[in-house]
Amino acid sequence: MAEPDRPFSFRGRSMAARDGETLLAALSRDRLPLLRRSLQYHRPQGPFCGIGHCAGCLVRVNGRPNVRACRHELGPGDVISTENAWPSPDWDLLGAIGILAPRGVDSLHGLRRPAFATPLYQRLVRRLAGTGEPPTEEAARAIAAPALERAAEVVIVGGGDAGRAVATALAARGVRPLVLERTLRSTPIVGADFVPATTAVFLPPPSEAGDPRFTLLAFREPGQGMRVTARSVVLATGGYDSSLLFRGNDRPGVLSADAALSLTSDSRRPPFRRAVLVGGGARAAEVLERCGNDVEAVVAPGEIRPAVVGAANELAIPLYPRSLLLGVRGRRRVRSVQLKSRGGGASTTIGCDAVILAHRRVPHAQLFFQAGASMEWRSDPGAYAPKVRPDGVTSVPGLYAAGSVAGLAARDLAGHAQGIADAIGGNGSSNAPTFAPLLDERPNELLGYYRELLRTRGHGRWTACACVDVLVSEVEKAVRSGYRGIEVIKRYTSLGTGICQGRYCLPDALLVLSLLEDRPPFEVGYITQRPPVVPTPLAALASLPSPSAEVVP
DSSP, X not given: OOOOOEEEEETTEEEEEOTTOBHHHHHTSSSOOOOEEOTTTOOEEOOOOSSSOSSTTXXXXXXXXEEEGGGOBOOTXXXXXXOSSSBOSSSBGGGGHHHHOTTOOOTTTOSOSXXXXXXXXXXXXXXXXXXXXXXXXXXXXXXXXXXXXEEEEEEEEXXXXXXXXHHHHHHHTTOOOEEEOOSSSOOOOTTSEEEOSOEEEESSOOOSSSOSSEEEEEEETTTEEEXXXXXXXXXXXXXXXXXXXXXXXXXXXXXXHHHHHHTOBTTBOOSOXXXXXXXXXXXXXHHHHHHGGGEEEEEOSSOOOHHHHHHHHHXXXXXXXXXXXXXXXXXXSOOEEEEEETTTOOEEEEEOSEEEEOSOEEEOOXXXXXHTOOEEXXXXXXXXXXXXXXXXXXXXXXXXXOGXXXXXXXXXXXXXXXXXXXXXXXXOSTTOOOOOOOOOOXXXXXXXXXXXXXXXXXXXGSEEETTTTEEHHHHHHHHHTTOOSHHHHHHHHOTTOSTTTTTTTHHHHHHHHHHHHTSOHHHHOOOOOOSOSSOOOHHHHHTOOOTTSXXXX
C-alpha cells in the first residue's frame, strides 16, 4: 500500500492521505470518527451510510460548509474543520439540551411562553438546528464552474453491473448511451460515454402534453452542474442498506453494510476491530467475507441462512438468530450492545466497537417516485419499488428500470439488459403501458420484530429520524392525536424531511406506522418526492446553462 502523501489539516492537526483516498477513509484508518452532533438534541453522530446520502459525516472544507467526508477526495493542503458543535463534537455544551428536555423539544407547539423570551427561543432553535456558517468568499469563488449541457438518445443513471450490462447491450445495437455514475472512481464502459462522480435528478420528468424528452440535472460536487436531455432514461440505481430502530441507533460506530464495505479493502483493514454484524442473509455473508476477522458476533432479527452460518462457524463467530437488538451502550461511541431473544428470552450484552446493519437492503427508488412511475409494495424487503415488465418498461413512456431496483437478480442481468435494449431500439418508448400498482399483502418479517420492540420500556426516546432528531414517541403521539398516513406524519413531526430525504427513516417508519395504525404498510402510503430528491448543491443549480448554451455532443 502506498504511503500517505497528501498533507491536510483536520481541526488544527496535521494529517496525510493517500492518492485517491476520501476524507472519511483517511479519518477512519483506526476507528470511525465523531464528526458532528445531531440537529436538535446534539447527540454525538458519526458516519452511517458511507455512500453520500446521510448527514453523519458533514464537515467544513477550505471554508465550504456541509461537505460529505465520504464524497471528498483530498487535495494537498486542505483545511478541514467540524461544524454544528461547540466547542467540538467530542465535548459539545449544547448537548445539555438532551438532559434538560428528556422527553424531547416540541419545536412545533412549544417555545412560546413567556412571550418576552421568544427572541431567546428563536436564537436557541437556530443555533441548535444550524449546520454550519455560510461559505467564505474565497470558497464561494472556488465553487464556481462553467455551464455544461449534454444531449443523448439514452441516458443510464447508474454504472454498476446492471447499468454496464444495459450500456453494453445498447452499444451492440449501435446506440451510444451516456452513463452517469455516482462512484468517485469507476472504469469506463466501451461503447458508452461514461461520466463518474456524477449524481442525477429529473428537472422535471416529461409530461404527456409537453416535450417527450427527459431533462435531468447531473452534477459533480462541489458545483459543476450539467443539464442532460434524452429520449429514454434507464434507471439502474440499485439498492442500499437500511437502518434499524434501537436505542442509540445514531451513535458513532453504528454504520450500514455500505459503509463497512466501502471503508474496507484487500489492503485496508476496516475501521473497527470487534463489530456486531446484524443480518442473516446474502448481505451479511458479503460483510463476513470482507471483514470477518473483525466481527465479534452475528445477530439476526429472523433466521440465519446456511451461507452465513458456514462462514461464521469457520471464523468461530457466535450466532444469535431471532434476536431483538435493544440498544447500544456508550455515549460518544459504541462500547457494547444489548440483545434479547425474541419471544421473551433472556438478555445478553456483547462488548463491541461497531454495529454493522446488513439485515435489509431496499431499492433506491426515489427517482421513480419523482418521475411519476407506478409503484408497488414489496413485502420483501418491505419497501416500494417500480412496477416493471420483464423488458424493463415502466409506466412512464421512455423510462426503464434495470437490475436490483427492478427486482432482478445478478444472474438474470444479461437477458434483462438485452430486453431493455430491444425495447429502446426496436419498439420505442411510446408503447409503454400504464400499470396499476400490484400491492404485496404478505407480512414483512420485521413487522413481528417491531411489534415486540414497541413493547420495550423506554422505546419512545429512540431516534426515528436521525437527520432531524424525530423520536419514536413523537410518531406515537401524532398517531394518538388522530394523524394517519406517512405524508401527514411527515408534516406533523418533520420525519423524512432531512438531508437523506427519508432514505434511512422511512423504511422503518412505514412498518411502525403499520402497527400503530393497524393496517397494512402499503395503506400507510409514501411521502411526496419533490425535486431534487437527492441533496443538490445550490452552486450546481446556479451553474445550469441558459437555453442558448452550446450543446456538447
